[in-house]
Amino acid sequence: MLVASVGVSGAILANIIASTYDWRYAFIIGGVLGLLLLITRMRVAESGMFRSMNEKTGITRGRMLSLFSDRKRFFATSTRS
8 A cells, every 4th residue: 555655645745746847857857766666665564464475385486597407497388379
């Protein structure tokens, strides 16, 4: 909820900035606010339900390097039609 509210408030602020300042300033301010949103997403704690499920299954998600760490996984082909 915190991340969504920061994102929505950023859209509202972007509209105000775009109507007040030149596009170059709006571009810079939008980039800074985007970085602040990224930092906020990284700092938000995971829910207890997610942590308990993750500990139970032991599956790591979101690691791009895991694709390259296993040769079979890297060269696997999709069997979907």
